[in-house]
Amino acid sequence: MTTDMLKYVWQFILLCLLQVLIFNNLNLGGYVNPFPYIYLILMLPISMGRIPVLLVGFFLGLTVDVFSNTGGMHAAATTLIAFYRPLYIKAQSPREGYELTAVPSIKQFGITWFIPYALLLVVMHHSVLFLLEAFRFSDFFHTFLKAVLSSGLTMVIIVFIEYMFVNERRR
Amino acid sequence: MKNILLFIYRNHVFFVFLLLELACFWLIVRNNNFHRGSMLNSSNQVAGSIYEFNNGITEYFKLKTINDELALENATLRSMLSSSKYTVSTTNYTVRDSVSRQHYTYVPAKVVNNSTDRRSNYLTIDRGLLQGVQPEMAVLSSAGIVGIVKDVSKNFATVISVLHKNSSISAKLANTGYIGSLTWDGRDPQVVQLMDIPNHVELAEGMVVQTSGYSAMFPAGIAIGKVRSFSIKEGDNFYSIEVDLFTDMNAVSVVYVVNNMMGAEQQELELQAQTDDN
Secondary structure, three states: OHHHHHHHHHHHHHHHHHHHHOHHHOOEOOOEOOOHHHHHHHOOOOOOOHHHHHHHHHHHHHHHHHHHOOOOHHHHHHHHHHHHHHHHHHHOOOOOOOOOOOOOOHHHHOHHHHHHHHHHHHHHHHHHHHHHHHOOOOOHHHHHHHHHHHHHHHHHHHHHHHHHHOOOOOO | OHHHHHHHHHOHHHHHHHHHHHHHHHHHHHHOOOOOOOOOOOOOHHHHHHHHHHHHHHHHHHHHHHHHHHHHHHHHHHHHOHHHOOOOOOOOOOOOOOOOOOOEEEEEEEEEEEOOOOOOOEEEEOOOHHHOOOOOOEEEEOOOEEEEEEEEOOOOEEEEEOOOOOOOEEEEEOOOOOEEEEEOOOOOOOEEEEEOOEOOOOOOOOOEEEEOOOOOOOOOOOEEEEEEEEEOOOOOOEOEEEEEEOOOOOOOOEEEEEEEOOHHHHHHHHHHHHHHHO
16 A cells, blocks of 8 residues: 555656646747646555545646646646546446456556546546636637647647556456 | 535536636736736746756857958947047047936847747846846837837846837937837837828938837937838828837847936826825
8 A cells, every 4th residue: 555655656746746847838829738646546446435526637737837837727627626526436337346456547447438538627627727827718719729739639649648658467 | 505505516527627726817917917026937047047058059050140240340340449539630639528427338138038920029138137127118129129028037138029019119200200109019029110200201211210219218319210101091180100120020039128326206206296296
């Protein structure tokens, strides 16, 4: 358990650094801003309690906020998906329930389960984030396009991480 | 009472969620205000140090452009030296200068973090309180304007970029003297909008836009950019003017923080006039 904890702490730091030092500086035509740091929320163990997931989401967003001078915008978006994630997972649960050690990954659940799961949370996070950033609906099409394009790139990066770095963990 | 407690207990996850979201919105609202010294932005020591370390690495890739910029600026400054001027008059006068007093001083700083792709952009610079940087000081680059200081820590400061939702800088058309305010529509980081120029002014593309000196932050006459295009919406009394910035906000790396030594005096006086009105 403690080694698992350490692993998640390490991944928290790594994803935040990648986000603020590399992905925040990616500026593709002013429209595409990927936020792959939310991968941390996607891959938390399924058995984790709802309150701990919420807290992880909140502090993850807050850390990125501190580095991007965005107040609490990231935290608002990550807290929302951290709240919604267990609801989605519960609704999708197989008849016999989940294994205790289950982690939402492509290796364990297959790509046809993972893509809708990740896409829903990514789009939710990006839409909330970009709307909060613009703080009005007048530029709606501009904001919407930004959210869609950025979500696409974030998905590509997350699936890439899944295939490259996630080892078989099923016991 | 018991029922209320039971209700809260049954939905405790939702209430924790609500509480965290409220905290987020409080942070967002607070972040929009000037002058609230806060640790939760990139002018704090930890974030500043990480960005400084990162800048130490990426700076090497930008050295060539930085060198070019500085060389250009050196050349401009050198041409202003009295040694590079030809004295027209045949007699020399030594003037003991008690007429002009120092009005502005400049603190050079390095940009350690910058963004241009968001709706509201900020820069972080590696100078702070200890080097004399204060909130609401203007920030210039060698080419033009950059923004206004928001928060300062001991050794770092965050700067509201001209590319910010709430940025509004007093500017004038160089030859006509008409004053407008400079805002940004969030699209092209190279182009800002000049508002409030009345439609009877004769405009031409390429006209220079400079700071007006009306605010106590920016010295007058600093070049901002050139008029790229202009139009009048039907029934509108004012032009919509697109201005090409002289400063390349994507590549800005060496900046100067302007300390207006008489700024406080001017602001105090203007505040007095405002309170007298009310």
